[in-house]
Amino acid sequence: MTYCVGMLLDAGIVCLSDSRTNAGVDHINSFRKLNVFERPGERVMVLMTAGNLAITQAIVTMLNERLSSTEGTSLWSVPNLFEAARHVGDTIRDVHRRDAESLQAFGIDFSASLILAGQIRGERPRLFNIYAAGNFIEATPETPYFQIGESKYGKPIIDRVITRGTSLDEATKCALISMDSTIRSNLSVGLPLDLALIRTDECRIARHRSIESQDPYFSIVRSEWGQALRDAFNALPNPDWSRD
Amino acid sequence: MTYCVGMLLDAGIVCLSDSRTNAGVDHINSFRKLNVFERPGERVMVLMTAGNLAITQAIVTMLNERLSSTEGTSLWSVPNLFEAARHVGDTIRDVHRRDAESLQAFGIDFSASLILAGQIRGERPRLFNIYAAGNFIEATPETPYFQIGESKYGKPIIDRVITRGTSLDEATKCALISMDSTIRSNLSVGLPLDLALIRTDECRIARHRSIESQDPYFSIVRSEWGQALRDAFNALPNPDWSRD
Numbered sequence: 001m002t003y004c005v006g007m008l009l010d011a012g013i014v015c016l017s018d019s020r021t022n023a024g025v026d027h028i029n030s031f032r033k034l035n036v037f038e039r040p041g042e043r044v045m046v047l048m049t050a051g052n053l054a055i056t057q058a059i060v061t062m063l064n065e066r067l068s069s070t071e072g073t074s075l076w077s078v079p080n081l082f083e084a085a086r087h088v089g090d091t092i093r094d095v096h097r098r099d100a101e102s103l104q105a106f107g108i109d110f111s112a113s114l115i116l117a118g119q120i121r122g123e124r125p126r127l128f129n130i131y132a133a134g135n136f137i138e139a140t141p142e143t144p145y146f147q148i149g150e151s152k153y154g155k156p157i158i159d160r161v162i163t164r165g166t167s168l169d170e171a172t173k174c175a176l177i178s179m180d181s182t183i184r185s186n187l188s189v190g191l192p193l194d195l196a197l198i199r200t201d202e203c204r205i206a207r208h209r210s211i212e213s214q215d216p217y218f219s220i221v222r223s224e225w226g227q228a229l230r231d232a233f234n235a236l237p238n239p240d241w242s243r244d
Numbered sequence: 245m246t247y248c249v250g251m252l253l254d255a256g257i258v259c260l261s262d263s264r265t266n267a268g269v270d271h272i273n274s275f276r277k278l279n280v281f282e283r284p285g286e287r288v289m290v291l292m293t294a295g296n297l298a299i300t301q302a303i304v305t306m307l308n309e310r311l312s313s314t315e316g317t318s319l320w321s322v323p324n325l326f327e328a329a330r331h332v333g334d335t336i337r338d339v340h341r342r343d344a345e346s347l348q349a350f351g352i353d354f355s356a357s358l359i360l361a362g363q364i365r366g367e368r369p370r371l372f373n374i375y376a377a378g379n380f381i382e383a384t385p386e387t388p389y390f391q392i393g394e395s396k397y398g399k400p401i402i403d404r405v406i407t408r409g410t411s412l413d414e415a416t417k418c419a420l421i422s423m424d425s426t427i428r429s430n431l432s433v434g435l436p437l438d439l440a441l442i443r444t445d446e447c448r449i450a451r452h453r454s455i456e457s458q459d460p461y462f463s464i465v466r467s468e469w470g471q472a473l474r475d476a477f478n479a480l481p482n483p484d485w486s487r488d
Contacts, residue, residue: 152396156425160473169482177477181400207485217483224480229404232472233421238413239461241451 001188002033002149004048005158005175006115008127008139011168012206013117013198015046016175018183020190034194035060037067037075037118040204045075045084045118046196050149051111051132052103058095059112063088081126082138085116089134096132113148121203153185154178168197168206176211176221193218245432246277246393248292249402249419250359252371252383255412256450257361257442259290260419262427264434278438279304281311281319281362284448289319289328289362290440294393295355295376296347302339303356307332325370326382329360333378340376357392365447397429398422412441412450420455420465437462 004017017034033056037045047063049056066074066087078084092112100110112132119125127139129146139146144164147155154177161174172195182189193211198204211218248261261278277300281289291307293300310318310331322328336356344354356376363369371383373390383390388408391399398421405418416439426433437455442448455462 152429153400155429156397156400157473157477159428160470161477167482170477172483173480174477176483177480184403185396185399209485217485220481225476226404228476228480229401229473232469232476233401233405233414233418236417236421236468236472237464238411239416239420241453241461 001186002050003147003151003154003179003182003186003189004033004050004115004149005145005147005151005154005178006046006048006117006127007145007158007162007166007171007175008117008125008164009144009162009166009168009171010164010200011166011171012200012202013046013119013125013127013196014168014171014175015048015115015117015194015196016172016179017048017194018179018189019192019194020188032194034196036196036205036208037063038205039076041121042203043076043118043120044198044203044205045081045116046198047088048115048148050113052108055095055099055110055112056114058099059088059091059114062091062094066091078120080120080123081116081118081128084118084120085128085130085136085138088114088116088130089136092130092132093134096134115146115148117198119198119200119203125198125200150182150186150189154182157181168199172197173221176218177225180218180222180225245430246294247391247395247398247423247426247430247433248277248294248359248393249389249391249395249398249422250290250292250361250371251389251402251406251410251415251419252361252369252408253388253406253410253412253415254408254444255410255415256444256446257290257363257369257371257440258412258415258419259292259359259361259438259440260416260423261292261438262423262433263436263438264432276438278440280440280449280452281307282449283320285365286447287320287362287364288442288447288449289325289360290442291332292359292392294357296352299339299343299354299356300358302343303332303335303358306335306338310335322364324364324367325360325362325372328362328364329372329374329380329382332358332360332374333380336374336376337378340378359390359392361442363442363444363447369442369444394426394430394433398426401425412443416441417465420462421469424462424466424469
C-alpha cells in the first residue's frame with residue numbers, strides 16, 4: 001500500500017510519500033514513489049505514484065526516456081503544467097495499451113493513481129490528480145490538497161488544518177502528522193518517507209529530504225502529537241447527561 | 245454508508261451508530277442501525293448493522309420473530325453472549341440461503357457486517373464482530389473496540405485514546421469525536437446518531453439516546469474539538485531544518 005499527499009498553498013507546494021510496497025506480507029520492499037523533474041529556475045515537477053508498482057514504474061521510466069528523446073513531447077518541452085498532466089496521462093495510456101490485456105489475463109487490475117505538482121516559469125504553481133484512465137483533475141482554491149493510496153486515516157487532520165494560506169512549515173508538519181496517523185493504522189504504509197518542498201516562483205526544489213525512523217523532527221511529531229491529541233481530548237468536557 | 249463503533253471497557257460498553265442510508269445521492273433516508281434486546285437485570289444486547297439495508301433489516305426482523313416463537317433458539321434463550329453471536333450468525337446464514345442467489349442475479353453482493361455487544365447475567369460483558377458469512381471474532385483485552393462501515397476516518401483518535409480502563413464518559417466523548425471526523429469526511433454518514441451505554445454488571449441499558457444536530461453536547465464536541473485539534477497542532481513545533 002501507499003500513502004502520498006500533495007498540498008498546494010500560496011507559499012508553495014508540499015509533497016510527501018511513503019516508500020513501502022508489498023506483494024504480500026512476506027515480500028516487503030522500499031521503492032521511491034516521489035519523482036522529481038527539475039530544471040532549476042525554469043520548471044520543477046514532482047510526480048507521486050500509487051498502485052501496481054510494475055505499472056507505475058513503467059510510467060515513470062517512459063516519462064524519463066522521453067526526456068532524452070529529441071522528438072515528441074516530454075516534461076521538458078511541455079509549455080505548462082496542464083500539458084504536463086496531459087503528457088503523463090498519455091504515458092499512462094501507452095502503458096495501458098501495452099500491459100492491460102496481459103494483466104487482465106492474470107486477473108490483475110490496471111491500477112495507477114498519480115499526483116503531479118509543480119510550477120513552470122510564467123504560470124502559478126499547480127496540482128493535479130491523474131487517474132489510471134489518463135484523465136485528471138486540478139486542485140482549485142477550495143481543494144488545497146490531493147491524496148492517493150491509503151488516504152482516509154490521514155484525511156481528518158488535513159481537513160481541519162490546511163488552507164491555501166497555511167505556511168510551508170505548517171503544511172509540512174500537517175503532512176507528517178497525517179502520515180504518522182496512516183502508518184499507525186496501516187502496516188503496509190512505512191518509512192522511509194520522501195518529502196519535497198517547492199516555494200512559489202522559485203521553480204526549483206527548495207528541500208528534498210528522505211525521512212528515516214531516526215529523523216529528529218519526525219520523532220518529535222510521532223511522540224508529541226499523540227500526547228498533544230490526548231491532552232486536547234482530556235481538555236474537552238465529558239458528556240453531562242445526568243439531567244436527562 | 246454507515247459508521248458504527250462498539251467499545252468494550254472495564255466500566256461497560258459504548259455503542260454509537262449513525263442512521264444515514266442511501267441508495268444513490270438522490271434517495272437518502274434515516275434508518276436505525278442500533279437495535280437493543282433487553283431483559284433488564286438479566287440480559288442486555290446491542291446489535292449494530294452495516295451493509296445492504298434489505299439484508300440487515302431481514303436479519304433483525306428474523307431475530308425479533310424468533311424472540312416470540314416458543315420453540316428454537318432466540319436471543320432470550322441463549323445462555324451466553326458467545327451463543328448469542330452464533331445465533332445471529334445462523335440468522336445471517338438463513339437470510340443468505342433465502343436471498344443471496346436472487347441478489348447475485350442482479351449483481352448485488354450479500355454485504356452485511358454486525359457488531360454485537362452486551363452482557364448476560366453470570367458472565368462478563370462481551371463484544372463481537374459478526375461477518376456476512378455468519379462467522380465472528382470476539383474482542384480481546386488488546387482490542388477494546390470494533391468498527392463497521394466507514395471506519396477509517398474515525399480510527400486514529402480511538403487508537404490514540406481508548407484502553408480498557410477508559411471511563412464510559414470518556415469513551416462516549418471519543419466515540420462522538422470519531423463519528424464527527426467521519427461525518428465531516430463522508431457525506432453518506434449522517435445524523436441522527438444512536439448512542440447506547442451499558443454499565444458492567446447492570447445487565448441493562450444505562451442510557452439510550454438519539455443525538456440530533458442540535459444536541460447540546462454533540463454541538464460542543466463538533467465546535468470545540470476542531471479548535472482543540474488546531475491548538476494542539478499549533479503547539480507542536482514546526483520543522484527546523486535550516487541547518488541542513
